[in-house]
Amino acid sequence: MMKKTFAIAAAVAAVTALPSGDAAAQAREQIRIVGSSTVYPFATSVVEQFGKETQYPTPVIESTGSGGGLQLFCAGVGAEHPDITNASRRIKPSEVKRCQENGVQKITEVKIGADGIVFANSVEGPDADFQLKHIWQALAAQVPQDGELVKNPYETWADIDSSLPDKKIEIYGPPPTSGTRDAWNELAMMGGCKQFDMIASMSESKMEEACLTYRSDGAWIEAGENDTLIVQKLNSNTNAYGIFGYSFLDQNRNTIQAAKINGVAPTVENISADQYPISRSLWFYVKNAHVGVIPGIEAYVKEFTRASTWGPNGYLVEKGLIPMPEQQRNAWRQKARNFEPLNPEEIMG
């Protein structure tokens, strides 16, 4: 009987004792990266290459979203906090402040390229060329009519403008937690609604409310974080349009087509040259305090900023990254490899 008691006690003790050795490990052997799900496919390609070509272990990447990543990143300095965070938008003033409060003083900012957000439908549906204001008129809760804001009356695209297809308005897009949605709001919705004089003359907060309130009568459908899902919806519903990242368009050309925006098609050339109106920059941030402490960070940054990685013929382009023009690439490479810290004033204004 006693033996059994001991056996059970020993098992419990063994389990509770398990972590004590490694949990308190002072320094990690492995780089830890968190952040945007948009940058995730590119960053994973780089770490894989990095892991196979260098003596360092392959870094671990968590896909937490840009905001979630920066929150973890700014939580402090030390092995229990991530070394690098990816973001599909630039760091915000509030996040810089949080970083500083938690002792994360020096951060290296690296711009890696661009990503276009496409407005696409099934290849069975009509070709179209939208103005940003058409898209906003299709999505907003209230639109200007005869000098005042009224509840969105548009049922079909042709109601908005007779040059557009006579199809019911149905749009699938990302939820508010998504970085794609942030970029879409800023570039497409704000861009489109400011073209109306009566809105452009409003105060900042009123304008934001008028521009970014989506209609709730079923024409706008939030389809979840998963872009694959939106692509599938477009295949089964040829009337519908979807909002997602360029790389998904690239991989599904056989079933979906992207609409032109303001007459510009989302191609690598147009996005890279800043011609396409709905494109955003992708970034990553490195904690300078960890450089030289966690092995391999220098080598990782070097791998990421190689021409054969992020250049026009690099392997990230194959994954759907839109490369920066050469001059910008050189400038960012230099900043990144020297770990020039970000000037907080630049963000805080």
Add this chain to the structure above:
Amino acid sequence: MSSTANTADVGMRRPDLSAQRLRKRYAAERRFRLYGVIAVVTAIGMLAVLLGSIVQNGYSAFWQTQMKLTVTPTAEQIGLEGQPTPENLRDTNFRPVVYEALFQLFPEVTGEQARRQLRGFVSGAAARDIREQVIENPSLLGTSFDVWVKTDDKIDMLHKGYVDRALPPDRRLLDTEFIQWHDQLDARGRVEAFFNTTFFTGTDSREPEQAGILAATVGSFLTLFVTLLLSFPIAVLAAVYLEEFAPKNKATDLIEVNINNLAAVPSIVYGLLGLAVVINFFGFPRSSPLVGGIVLSLMTLPTIIISARSALRAVPPSIREAALGVGASRIQTVTHHVLPLSLPGILTGTIIGMAQALGETAPLLMVGMVAFIVEVPTSVTDPSTVLPVQVFLWSTSPERAFIEKTSAAIMVLLAFLIAMNATAVLLRKQFERRW
């Protein structure tokens, strides 16, 4: 007098309807059975559709398209310095060898642009695979030999018939050149589909043709190991105490209600708890099977406690009374008689709890196990991911080839679940006692 008149009246007013009523009752019973059959058929039909679509999408992932290259690696070409020892060979680059062999297959492809495109025909893993072969057998260096290497995932999709050749080139997933090259090689017998061992021996990768489930499977085992080690003893002790020793009062009632409530708490809540307590307070390593296992054992504890308690309750009181009657102490009664008799039931509950834990992703999201991890974890503190998370990560990847990988990983996960549930059923059948 009046009573007989009454009955006669009643008899006259009520014709004999029993046959009709009987028919109605039988009809109702037949209808009820029919509804039951329809319900079962619907359930089976849905299951069949689910499994059918998974198998249909996923079976092709167990094959991998490979191409035969005739390579002639020379020390100069691979940049070998010194003797061809394994250490020196590890620093070499076999990519020029692969490209050279590729260009020899298509001498008509000239020009920088076209040749760069042709390089995309073969997987990035090809050079590493050939290097491994040469490391194993250094005498191959300087000789010409045939080797089967993986093609790129685009070619794999083409070979498996997922690329619609009838579409115009700008809509097709693949450029016309690749289709021509593939068809030429196919005609020469140099392209073939082999069983995809990489899927079982490889780890996560951004290149679909190099992606496998080994790291996730090992991660799942380590996580479940921690879960089992923690939740089984705690749950059994709790159940035995509550059932056999604890007094029945308000306090134990409260505990019982709470255990039942815990079983219904959404699993993400345990993830949040794990993040706050296990990682932030105790400082256990993020993304590790240890943390995942602790979180999942919190989740499975109520399930096991509940099933263990009902298994203990199913042991008839006469057993306990007999044991006590011949002089056994209470703890002897429990450990010698009640517990062994209820063990099959407890194990069944444990296996079902484990199967639940195996399929869980939501709580693991919070503790950082939803991550891209290439190295196979070797201990419970290494960063790791689990099978259902691997399914989730692949399902969000844009590449067409990941669709079949996703379904194939689901098939493997289902196989594990079926095996575990079958064990539970077998245990019950084998050891269950009827009293």
